Amino acid sequence: MADAAQRLNALAEDLLGSPLPVRLRAWDGSEAGPPGGPVLVVRHRRALRRLLWKPGELGLVRAWVAGEIDVEGDLYALLDGLAGLIWDRGDDDAERAVHPLLDPRLRAAGKALLKLAGPFPPPPPPAEEVRRRSGRLHTRGRDRRAISHHYDVGNDFYALVLGPSMVYSCAYWTGGGTLEDAQRDKLDLIARKLNLKPGDRLLDVGCGWGSMAIHAAREYGAEVVGVTLSREQAAFARKRIAEEGLADRIEIRVQDYRDVRDGPYDAISSIGMAEHVGSVQYREYADDLYGLLRPGGRLLNHQISRRPERDEDAYHVDAFIDAYVFPDGELAPMGRTLSTLEEAGFEVRDVEAIREHYALTLREWVANLEEHWARAVRLTSPARARIWRLYMAASAVSFERNRIGVNQFLAVRTPESGASGVPLRPRRWTEREDGTPQER
Structure with missing residues (x-):
């Protein structure tokens, strides 16, 4: 088989209803598609078997994690091109994609893809995949x-990706400066919004x-x-705190x-944690x-x-x-989110959208x-590193395209x-003793 890429390209157009916006290179060395841009490399026919059994995003990701597909050239440009096919096709997400062998309109293309894919059964999912879970969501x-699955990957790995700041949330870019500068500015912005003072x-x-x-x-x-x-995380944080001489504070x-029961607190920060809470x-x-804050707390x-x-x-x-x-x-x-905070009794005084800041942050982490x-x-x-590279790069594109x-x-x-x-004046988060706003 010396024309696998050409056949894949034609099948993709039949299945998607539009040509692939990226160049393909198949396991037989053949190439097809627009030249001059990033290349989607299909290293093994197993990738096609994964797609046949799990059409859409999860099948593609399993092939990526297993190293059966790869990218040569600009990963962001390739993801941006494919995002247009996935995200701009209406309300159906990739996991609700129709199986080509079950849809009469696509059956011929599906059978051709089956022939290209090679012998069944499909390969098992890569080991890093979390097994399907049952039972009630968000028990302790x-x-x-x-949390352990995501964060207990190894502190050395996170230090490599995040840099010296060890901050795993969107930085705040005020113009120029390094990732560490932008993360420091984000932490300081939060401290000022909370109006933190000595002893709080x-x-x-x-x-x-x-x-x-x-x-x-x-x-x-x-x-x-x-x-x-x-x-x-806790062990790493305690070591840093001891080195800073701040263990008494x-x-x-x-x-x-x-399970926190020792309120009241003057202020609470929740930075990149609420995504784990669930609806x-x-x-x-x-x-x-709300119950842990004193009256007037932020x-x-x-x-x-x-x-x-x-x-x-829906979930x-x-x-x-x-x-x-x-x-x-x-x-x-x-x-x-805003409505739920208000229903709990909070007065929401400010909302600042910083979507583009996260795209910049993620690109720094990928670099x-x-x-x-x-x-x-x-x-x-190798699989875990590939997962993190894809998830951070794809997330950057999602922020840039206003998907999230x-x-x-x-x-x-x-x-x-x-x-x-x-x-009284918004975005000036602290006050002098006479009540007038001041910058910090």
């Missing part, structure tokens, strides 16, 4: 296992490797409790946020944080969102993310991973008097 045990009690929910806790204690004199479900706990649990999350909720869909009662997950990256993770539209690829593979595995966003909600447990303590 299930959430603990999901801050609860950092989903504290990660301790970066927000350290910044709040060192730069603002706060007394911080950080909670995480990842034991590896920061406590790191391996604890579920639902079935979100009202309890908002209620718990919450900064930094959270990824998705675009609204027609059926907002929405991304097949790739759920199987390989964030098991049981779920994104909600921005409006639903770090690619620069240190050999070490990343040694620290984890990220927002900072500043919410207040406003006391009965109505005195919120928020400055």
Whole structure:
């Protein structure tokens, strides 16, 4: 077979209704498609078997993780081109794609693809895939296992990807500077929105490797409790805190946020954690944080969102993310998050959308991973490194194309008097003693 790429290209056009926007190279060395751009390399016919048994995103991802398909050239350009085929085809997502052997209109193309794919049965999923889960979502045990799958990959691996800041959430780019500068500016922005002062009690929910806790204690004199479900994160954070000489002001706990009972706190930060909470649990999350704040206390909720869909009662997950990256993770539209915070009693005083900032951040993380690829593979595995490269690059494209966003909600447990303590002029988050706004 010396024309596999040409045959694949023709079949793709029949199945998709439009030509592939990228060049193909098949396992037999043949090529087809537009020249001059990125090349989608199909290294083995097993990739086609995966697609036949699991049409859509998950089949493609399994082939990617197994190394059966690859990309030569600009990964972002290839993902952007394929995104147009997947995302711009209406409301049906990739996992609801019609199987070509079951649809009479596509059966001929499906049979031709079957012939190209080679002998069945399909290969098993790569080992890194999370097994299908049953039972109630977001129990404490299930959430603990999901968090461990993603965050207990190894602190050295995360240090390689994230850089010295060890911040695993959207940076805040104020013009120029490095990734570390942008992450510091994000932490400082959050501290200013929370109006942190010496002696304030801050609860950092989903504290990660301790970066927000350290910044709040060192730069603002706060007394911080950080909670995480990842034991590896907690150990790393405690070591950093001891090295900074801040152990008397920061406590790191391996604890579920639902089990925190030592309020009231003056402020709560939740940075990139609420995506793990899920729609079935979100009202309890908002209620718990409201109950942990003193009257007048502030919450900064930094959270990824998705675009609204027609059926907002359904449970929405991304097949790739759920199987390989964030098991049981779920994104909600921005409006639903705001409404739930208000239903819990919060007064939402500010929402800042920083979608483009996350695309820039992810591109920096991908660059770090690619620069240190050999070490990343040694620290984890070839499959795990490929998963992280694809998920971060694809997420960057999703932010750039406005498929997902990220927002900072500043919410207040406003006391009965109505005195919120928020400055009259928005976006100036601290006040002088006479009540007039000041920049920091």
